[in-house]
Amino acid sequence: MLQHKFLAAAIACLTSLPLSATEIPLYETGPAEDAAFIRFVNGTQASLNIAGGQAKNVIQLTSDKPVSDFVPVAANRPLKGVFEQDGTKAPSETVVKPGEFVTVVAVPDQTKGLALQTIRETPEEFNSLKASLALYNLSSQCGQATLKVSGKDVEIFSNVAADTASIRRMINPIKLDVQLLCNAKPVGKPVSLGQLSAGERYTLFVLPENSATGTRLYPSTDTISF
Structure with missing residues (x-):
């Protein structure tokens, strides 16, 4: 019963998330009822290439657009790939369960x-x-990440440890500016999320950066590509 609940929620997300046809598919898709999805993020400041298991297709993520769309994949199967940057390669193998959104x-x-x-x-x-x-929170320089409403002492997320993710929060679809704090200290300028839309998912990435703070905040609207 719990598995069915997860699948129903994932399918609901599928029907609500913005759809895109711009991403190059790296893997074969699975049956619709599996509802398994994967996306990739470039947490560096240089261009990064990602190839599927057979290297037939490659996507490139830059520091200006570091987040790919979610793509549907076959569940419970090893998805092999290679991340490459300036001659450095990092092989990957990921298994996505039915109902999962994997990053x-x-x-x-x-x-x-x-x-x-x-x-x-x-x-x-x-x-x-x-x-x-x-x-x-993907920045080792930000031991505890907190997100506040800009200009107000209102916390949206509190003390999210490095290399972890917060639990999702449902909020009213308002126009929102946010301020990132690392270890209780403000980092960078406030970031505008614009007007949030009802029914949509957003992910805020705390990424490493070659700067005095060592960290930047990158907002992304979760989108599914077919």
């Missing part, structure tokens, strides 16, 4: 050049009247 992130690594992190979400609810927000 694979490449971040800088002093030893290997690139390191991969995997974050998994299984939607349990869908509210067509609310906007869904999550915070992914």
Whole structure:
């Protein structure tokens, strides 16, 4: 029964998320009832290429557009790929369960050049009247990430540890500016999310950066590509 609830929620998300046909497919899709999805994030500041298992198709993620769309994939099957940047390669193998939305992130690594992190979400609810927000803290320089409404002492997410993701929050679809804090100190300028839309999902990525703070906040609207 719980599995059916997860699948129903994932299918509800599928019908509500914006659709796109711009992404190059890296993997074969699975049956619609599996509702398994994967996306990729470039957590570095240089262009990154990602190839599927047979390297037939390659997508490129830049620092200006570091987040791919979600793409539907066959559930419970190993999805092999290679992340490549300036001659450095990081192989990956990911299995996505039915009902999961999986994000694979490449971040800088002093030893290997690139390191991969995997974050998994299984939607349990869908509210067509609310906007869904999550915070992914992918910066080792931000030990505890907090997100506040800009100009107000109102916390949306509190103390999200590095290399983890928050629980999603349903909020009213309002126009929203936010301020990132790392270890209780403001980082960078406020970031505008614009007018949030009811029924849509948004992910805020805390990414490493070569700057004094070592961290930046990148907002993204979750989109499914076919």
